[in-house]
């Protein structure tokens with residue numbers, strides 16, 4: 001995408017509030033023009049004083065009061081016009097900002113997870129917050145200013161040509177030189193690249209800054225060797241170097257531009273003297289000369305503003321490029337007529353899958369020929385070594401990524417043909433990394449079913465074994481959860497997420513390490529609750545703790561992206577394969593954790609749990 005199409009894209013966004021923006025620009029220009037009127041009034045007063053320099057008694061006092069009144073009225077008018085223009089541009093800007101943010105957020109929620117894989121969350125946050133905010137600044141402040149900064153000097157120049165074309169030509173020359181100096185830097189390939197680098201450096205600093213704050217525990221433990229600290233430090237250094245490089249590149253042209261444009265009257269003085277010398281005293285030229293000297297500062301001000309507006313425009317063109325890139329990301333395809341499934345067996349048929357790498361140049365093969373059926377009313381467990389592909393299987397069921405080989409169906413309907421909304425209604429998911437929203441505990445649970453009553457919320461909480469601890473909190477169900485649930489333990493947050501999923505009561509339930517943080521007693525209770533609830537549901541459960549899934553109707557062992565074994569707990573143990581190895585490792589880890597050999601008699605409760613685990617060892 002070239003910078004022209006970005007400017008076009010920007011103006012397309014802006015054009016949705018065309019009417020308001022035209023009114024804003026007209027009033028902003030009117031305000032700037034009215035601000036020149038007092039200079040003209042002063043000139044008229046000086047002219048009157050000069051005409052009667054030898055005879056003060058002849059001065060027309062009424063004329064002086066008349067122009068004084070005009071100056072005053074023009075200033076009041078300028079203020080009113082500025083107010084109206086500002087109001088219109090702000091109303092337009094905040095409406096555009098709102099629409100843009102909503103459209104961006106909706107779009108981001110529809111793109112496949114692969115996009116989020118490639119894009120750091122800090123980068124996306126910067127686009128949604130900073131780049132969009134810059135558009136507000138541009139529309140509310142810079143666009144009306146830009147229009148007036150072009151129209152006012154143009155009008156003044158036309159007026160100057162009308163007053164005295166020779167003087168006007170002389171003033172045009174330094175203006176031309178000043179802009180040529182600027183264009184030489186910012187129009188050059190090198191200048192544009194420097195500016196692009198600067199934008200990327202800001203973005204990188206933002207993204208790594210967020211990672212740095214998130215990775216604070218690692219930074220504290222590993223100090224300056226922590227990865228997030230080093231990358232953030234490098235990003236800050238890069239930002240400094242690029243900023244210094246840009247400052248270096250612009251310093252001469254910027255200083256010259258500033259000096260030339262702010263001292264336009266310096267160019268007017270010698271030519272004025274030259275034109276008046278050698279002639280008999282020409283009062284009319286002298287008066288014009290004074291008027292030109294009075295007007296030139298009004299010419300300089302908007303021209304200087306143009307420089308500042310130019311850099312603002314460059315910034316938002318870059319920001320707009322990023323917004324356009326987000327909109328250009330393809331969303332998950334939706335069927336024209338979503339199909340409805342009447343049964344809820346989940347089946348994977350010859351599914352293979354590879355993650356795209358960050359630069360989209362490479363693929364990481366994760367799953368090969370995965371086929372299984374998870375039947376409704378049964379619990380199907382996915383187990384296997386870490387990194388084997390269990391979570392990927394679960395994520396594919398939610399269409400976080402679309403599979404390119406093989407097919408996933410619910411009932412007899414391929415998930416692609418269900419439509420995202422229906423799919424999300426059909427599947428409940430408890431993720432490995434629980435995310436709670438900045439809201440009350442009650443509302444966090446209710447997200448599973450917004451129509452649920454408080455009693456239903458509490459029932460789900462009881463089943464997920466979180467009712468008790470919620471009741472103990474000072475504000476109970478009204479407790480606000482801080483960002484990311486930081487005031488809850490991992491286990492507590494996870495149980496709230498389970499309650500949310502239970503409340504949703506969808507026919508397919510996926511639990512990815514959902515009870516990983518729960519202690520033995522709570523896990524047992526959650527299991528009991530789930531057993532009751534999942535009777536008629538298709539349950540897909542991923543667990544490291546094998547005791548959790550021992551009762552599953554089907555256990556699928558996933559290893560290195562393939563199904564290594566499948567069967568019930570008993571069948572798999574009999575096979576004496578990978579599952580049996582994992583089971584033995586699980587038991588000995590439990591022994592080791594509890595010091596079973598020498599502490600059995602002193603740990604009656606814990607020992608009972610492990611004993612049960614090992615009952616068929």
Ligand SMILES: Nc1ncnc2c1ncn2[C@@H]1O[C@H](COP(=O)(O)OP(=O)(O)OP(=O)(O)O)[C@@H](O)[C@H]1O
Pocket residue numbers: 117355356364366384385386387388389390391392393
């Ligand atoms: N978003 C991703 N982008 C790229 N690669 C990924 C992504 N998620 C997982 N992987 C890779 O895919 C492979 C399978 O990961 P997955 O999380 O599915 O395994 P798992 O069996 O669930 O592991 P664990 O039990 O440790 O959670 C791993 O090698 C992992 O590095």
